[in-house]
Amino acid sequence: MSSPQKPLTARERARIEFTAEIKAVARRQLAESGAAALSLRAVARELGLATPSALYRYFPGRDALLTALILDAYTSLGAAAEAAYAALDGADEEPVEALEHWVGVCHAVRDWALAHPHEYALIYGSPVPGYAAPQDTVAQATRVPYLIGTLFTDPPGQDGHRPGETRPAMPDDARQSLAPLLAGLPPDTPADRVMGSLMAWTYLFGAISFELFGHRSAIVADPRAFFDHEARRLGTALGLAG
Amino acid sequence: MSSPQKPLTARERARIEFTAEIKAVARRQLAESGAAALSLRAVARELGLATPSALYRYFPGRDALLTALILDAYTSLGAAAEAAYAALDGADEEPVEALEHWVGVCHAVRDWALAHPHEYALIYGSPVPGYAAPQDTVAQATRVPYLIGTLFTDPPGQDGHRPGETRPAMPDDARQSLAPLLAGLPPDTPADRVMGSLMAWTYLFGAISFELFGHRSAIVADPRAFFDHEARRLGTALGLAG
């Protein structure tokens, strides 16, 4: 995509290196105290800078730094989910059931969220500034839902649909409501499967948000076992059954 | 419960009245600019107070004020959901299907969230301080999940379960994972139905959060039609079908 020329002046190399260093320190403080506590002054202090104004050479402001962290978080999460999918896909000779793929991706996303709770809150919690998602982020943000989509729309076997199985009906207004999405998909993609993948995507992050934000703490004793079961039951309920 | 004595001195009356006034102003500013922009100084200014320190006579700090708003939000949301349920229950002579109850409650919760987006973000977004939920809030916070629970566990007809219907299996670890919840329920409550209500609860707020936080804006054209369809499909998939 980029970097058509290799020669980088020492200034440029130092600049991108220092930019990464700023992000690393900021990510550390974010992971430690949350987004609300991320302070440009504290970042500058930890970097040995005598003044926070020096950071404005690299980021236009605090929100820009947070946006950069958001993009990195989406990238990291997307990579984790895709890696889990690839691992399940390539390991066994026997093709793995679609349900197992789904459950595996679910656990990968949950594991990532548990490992990076504040970064998860940054991208799937309440949007802090004015919830303006730059165009750069959507490419990374769509990696997980896209992965789930292929899980639901790509038939696991030759067709993946048993002859006697009842496909859920989709009223016209519901089908039209996701026209913007269907327009970008192969024309023969069944709308009910797209709907199923969107619902699976919705549920996955609803469940993780509930667990991470404490809405379940008084209710479930073993979060991982509960999550595994809910992922399985939702997957089968949405038509992934083997 | 409380107020065993009626006589209130003028001081006390003025105090509770002014406390309510503070909350009203704070709620207005919250609805206008979000929780991050809620400032004690701005609240004091709007109340005509010359200094924000006066507010500390009524709330120990900014977080306490936010906690009070959280409790009010839970109360308001719970009342809205229960009112919608009651309206559906009492209107028709014919007993309404459980699925319709479920969809009605879903729309009530969504309507409330759309009308009070910042209050919704306050209670179902990322917890701001250290996500410590005071004991007062849980009574209000559990109203909606409890309502959904009765929807799924109370049989709509005489039993509500068709003879040939296959009940989803629950492995032991999954059943044990929600032991804390089952301990507080009638001993014959079927665990798979409790599981279904928890999943419905999870999905409901996952869907609303996605819509409100902009994760669907580029994907679905008619959010209400989409929401209605997903609520119906999830309800039937979880065993509410008529």
Place this chain on the structure above:
DNA sequence: CGCAAACGAGAACACCGTTCTTGACAATCT
């Protein structure tokens, strides 16, 4: 009436993000 508690005002402290100016340094062009 007198006393103690509650009240609002005010100043102060320690932070914060952001802006602007200043002097030093490196890269580039002539």
Place this chain on the structure above:
DNA sequence: AGATTGTCAAGAACGGTGTTCTCGTTTGCG
């Protein structure tokens, strides 16, 4: 090589924030 251009960290300053403490004043109670 020398002059110039642009980048850099520094520093000071502004307006904003939550919070704490100390004041007189007012209110309610014994």
